Amino acid sequence: MRFQILRATKLTTFGNLAASGQHTWRERPTPNADATRTPLNVDLRPVASASELVNAVRHRIGEARQRAERPVLCIEYLITASPEAFARHAGGKGLPDKSTYFRDALAHFEQLHGANNIVAANLQLDERSPHLVIYAVPLVETGARLRKRSVIVGTGPNGEKVREVREYEEPATVKLSAAHFLDGRAKLAKLQTDFHLAVGRKHGLERGKPGSQARHSRVKRFYSQMAERTPSYPELSLPQAGLLETKASYGVRVQEAIEKKLAPLIEPLFVRSQALDVARESEARADRRRDEAERRRKVAERRTELALESELSSRQRAESLSLEIARLLAGLSSAEAHQVLDAYRAAKEDRDRDHANSRSLGRSFPPK
Known part of the structure; x- marks a missing residue:
């Protein structure tokens, strides 16, 4: 069977982002890529290097008015299919290297994230199977809404805290939120299903079994696993021993x-x-x-x-x-009440003055 393959990874620092970009645009050694085919790779956005990727993401996240303390800066998507789905592995009967499958995948993620938030896309044809890498900045626009929050309003007779739920208005904003797209198993499963219904099925590809316990590799590790060729070991021929040569030599x-x-x-x-x-x-x-x-x-x-x-x-x-x-x-008259209050204020002032003097005296003569 021919399966769609969709992976997503969160890039949380500009260092992670730069390292990913260096791999994508072959700015660092890539043993699993055929250097003679690297010029065939195609950029589907103006960004064409790791430094341009970092600048594009930095510029785009400037639109966010709300973000976590350590936000996910960018989501990296990897789109491909099982090897037998491609013509290069199926005797010419399958998806061509520059299949519309990848164009449809890009259109799908433009609809999911918004075209302006897809800052880079690179079609890679120099590894064992063609694949598309998409970089999406996870900006989310939210409208004004009422939120509920539990707050402490006092302490009960038994010493327990008393809480009540209060409503407050949250204004419309733009958030940097990868959790909106990838938080939890349900959202990840929906990501795969929606991609299959919109793209994979159209190109004759199957979706993996929902709820499968199979473990997926990280994206960087998957690159090498997917494209790694079976190594060809050289024939080892031992040199001839010299007539008078010692065993150690x-x-x-x-x-x-x-x-x-x-x-x-x-x-x-x-x-x-x-x-x-x-x-x-x-x-x-x-x-x-x-x-x-x-x-x-x-x-x-x-x-x-x-x-x-x-x-x-x-x-x-x-x-x-x-x-x-x-x-x-x-029970007092107005005049009597004023006299009592005046006496109370005077006594309080004397007590506060004595307390201040005692503290000052304590500072002047610290205990030995």
Whole structure:
């Protein structure tokens, strides 16, 4: 069966974005690409380099008036099909390299994100199977609406916080939100289904089984897995031993000969291993940053909650004091009430003055 293939990855930093662009426009070594076919790759947007991609995304996200603390800057989509769907792998019976399948895919994502938010698109024909790479800035326009929020309004007799739901108006805005498109299994499944109904089915391609437990590779890893050719190992011929040559000397010559033959295969594997180590460390750093951001968010929420509780407690004490004063003055004449209030204010001023003097004295003569 011939299947559609659609992958999406979130690019959260300009470093991620630049690295992806360098791979797309072959600005870094790409072992799985045929350099003689790279000139056949086609740009479907004016952007044609990693630096232009970064500038285009930076310019576009300037339109956002609302964004998360660490937002997803861009979504990278990879569109292709299983190898047997293409004519180059099916004896000429299949999709041509520059199939309208890719044009229809681009039109689909222009409709999903808005044409202005598709900042770059590159059709790559120099790997094992043709594929389209699309870069979309996830801007979302939202209209004004009423939102509901649970807020703390007091403390009950048993010490528990009392909450109530209040409505507030949220104005129309433009948000940078990848979650609007990719957040959760349901949205990811819908992404695949909508693409199949609009594009894949039209070109005779099947959709993968919904809800399948099969695990997908990351986009960068998928590039190499999809396009990696079966390596052709060189024939190893051992050198002839010299008549008077020692075993140690002959062993050194055999080792050098084998290393020379296998070097073209070993070096790319070493480079990939280093790249994987860098990627793992980058993911670990990102996890640590997310954990720290979550900790700070919880601390900020707790401080806000304590401030609200303190404000509410102060207001309740003031109301209680006002009621007590009113009760005490209820049986007095107006002149007597004024005398009592004047005496209370004078006593309070004396008490505050004594308290200030004692604090000043404590600062002047610190304990030894």
